[in-house]
Amino acid sequence: MVDLPHATDAAAVIREHALTTPERTAVILVDDVERTDGDTRWSYAQLDAEARKIGSWLRARYPVGTRVLLLYPTGFDFAAAYVGCLYAGVAAVPAPLPGRYRHEQARVTGIARNAAVSAALTDAENLPEVQAWVDGEGLTGTRVLATDSAGLADPGESWTPEELDQQSLAMLQYTSGSTGDPKGVTLTHGNLLHNVDSQRRAFAMGAGTRLGGWIPHYHDMGLLGQILPALLLGGTCVLMRSSAFLKRPHHWLQVIDKYGIHLSAAPNFAYELCCSRVSDEQLAGLDLSRWRVAVNGSEPIDTAVLDAFAKRFAPAGLRDDVLCPCYGMAESTVFVSGVAFRKAVVTTVDVDRLRENRFVPAESGADLVGCGVPSDCDLLIVDPGTGEPLQPGGIGEIWLRGPSIGTAYWGDTPATERAFVQGGYLRTGDLGTLFDGELYVTGRLAETVTVYGHHLYPQDIERRLREHHPELGSVGAAFTVPLARSGAEPEDVLVVTHEVTGRPAEDVLRRLADGIKETVDREFGIPVGGVALLRRGAVRRTTSGKIQRVAMRGLFLDGELSPMYADYGQPVTDALGAWRTSRSARDR
Structure with missing residues (x-):
């Protein structure tokens, strides 16, 4: 196995696998796990061939260190473009496709402008959308290329990747933006090599190990916690689309079973979703005995969810030492801590x-x-x-x-x-x-929520409310807003926003809002200044499922939540009025 901490750069390691084990499967894309012909595969030789085409095209046009935006759906084309960037010595900037909604487009535009990207790579299917977004946002000088249909020339076997070292910039990994605007973390080849080696030792992985799941490739857990470790270790990454998991959570577990995946990662909410939406019939068809590391990270980990998941899927052969709570972040490449093969x-x-x-x-x-x-x-x-x-x-x-x-x-x-x-x-x-x-x-x-000297964690408030009020959906956001009081320092008051299951009548929502206030007062000893009950999907989340409480606070203050039912005390109403007046003055 390649000695990752002492390798010159990530590109050289992947290229070595392509030369020594060209027929080994590098990437599997699962379109439909329930079909016998529901997947397609690329060997290391195929991945290398496509990456060299892209790398050659990039190196002929852009100097080392140039930032290149990668806008792809889940699949081979992203993997080839990412490795192609490594080969060319340019800095890959993975990001989600612009999407239909304004806040999604604004995120990608912010990334593109901050990174000062020179090119945006995508596939033929999404080329019109990406080109329209580039033109609409006025990103002049950003060249758009569909790498799967551009007729890129094969540079030949004599072409080799750019000579780099561990200090060379490899990519910009943008943070999830759970507490503010996304920021691009500068990651070097040394960062990537060291972090994958840390994961290798923590999770007992090596050549031939299979990793994978549904986490998007533009998220650090998906790219740097699943795709890159597979490619640097000479293993296989099995990919499925996030939408397939959200529509049918059991498909994730079927993929783990069918493809013998050793490590698959997900945030806490995914394990909770499996507990509630995988039927007994679906469970009966699963064999999870080969799953050895189920990373749980990226958002607060709920012990009740760990226990429920372990109990629910024990009949499918899930061992009690598979669930692996971890800590990490984009700033640390991805992985900081986690111990496998033990009970939580x-x-x-x-x-x-x-x-x-x-x-x-x-x-x-x-x-x-x-x-x-x-x-x-x-x-x-x-x-x-x-x-x-x-x-x-x-x-x-x-x-x-x-x-x-x-x-x-x-x-x-x-x-x-x-x-x-x-x-x-x-x-x-x-x-x-x-x-x-x-x-x-x-x-x-x-x-952190601080009200009348009490220091509380919002996730504790949200979790306790769901325990006492089953009418609530699975997602909420608690935060504070400032109340300006004449002759005194401003104080903060708690606001609870939460999704509600279904479309209850107004009198039901009113009783629920009253119950929320009573529960918080009884359980935490603080008053609730405002309650906003929302439709499903209204609570803003990051691509990995983190609740964006800071963003929700901004939407609340700006009056952009459109609640099904709202119960605001007079101090909160006054604070909202003052906020919007000051915002209008700032805008002028």
Whole structure:
């Protein structure tokens, strides 16, 4: 096996696999897992041939380090374009297709402008849409190419990838934008090689290992946690479309079964969805005994979901040590911590001490999931205000340092200076602690709810409400808004927005809103200033399923939620009026 930490660059490793094991399957695309002919496959030789065409075209036109936007649906064309960028020494910028909705297009436009891309690569099917988006957004100078129909010349076997090193820029991985605008993390070839090697050792992977699932390729968990590890290790990546999973969650599990997948990753909500929507008949047809690592990450991990999933799919051969809570982020390439082949470590902590940012084990209270032992990076738990390390048991901001950590946000010096601090540490913006060597992540600094001196995590409020009110859907967002009071400092008040199942009558919604306020007051001891009950799909989420509470707060303040039912107290109504007046003044 290639010694990844000491390889010159990622392109050289993939090229080596193409030369030494050309017939080995690199990528499998599953169109319909229920059909015997429902997939197509590319060998390493095929992937290399297509990547060399794209790499040759790019290198003839753009210097090393040029940013190239990749806009593809799930499939081979993205894999070829990504590897082609590595071969040419240009920086790949994976992003979702612009889509139909304005907020989706705005995200991609922001990425393209921030990265100052020179070209946008796509496939023939999406070429008209991408070209129209480029023209409509005025992205002058951005050349659009459909790599599957452009008749790219074969450069010949004598053509070799650009000579690079571990310090060479490999790509810009944009953050999910769960707490703000997406930022492009600069990742080098060294970052990619080191992080994949960390995953290899953590999850016992090697040549021939199969990874895959439904996570989009423009998300770090999909690309850097599944596709790239397969290609760098000489394994196989099995891809299915996200829409196929969302329509039929059992298809994900069928793919894992049929293709003998060793590792597949997903956010917490995906495991919850499988528990609720996979029927007994579908379960009876599954054999999950070969699934060894089920990564759960990217959003808060619910112990109840871990337990429910393990119990639900045990009859299908799922082992009790398969579920693997992990911690990671785009700024760390993807993976920070996680321990495979053991049952999830859960610690019950005192709720009152937790609200005081103290981690105190107790016989009863809140159950928190351990996310493994960070082994390939330096990790500090610090006071987010002072940057001083906390004593054991203190909950503070997680700081990271190591060879997998990116060095900057592209084109955003202020954000870089805030996040990448002295000593080479990254301020993650996540809150957590180390207990018995295990990392526990408790929430996001930007999302912490503070009302009348109470420090709460919004996901705890949302989860408790769903436990007491089954009429609620699976997604909600709790946040605070400022109330300006004359002669006093502004105070914050809690607002709860939540999706509702079905279309209940107004009197049912009114009683539900009253129940939400009563539950929060009883369970957490704080009043609710406003409740907005929403239709399914109205709560904004990232591509990986993270709830965008900061974005929801902005939509609430701007009056753009269109709730099915709203119950706002007078202070919240006054605050909304003041906010919109000040916004109008700013706009003028």
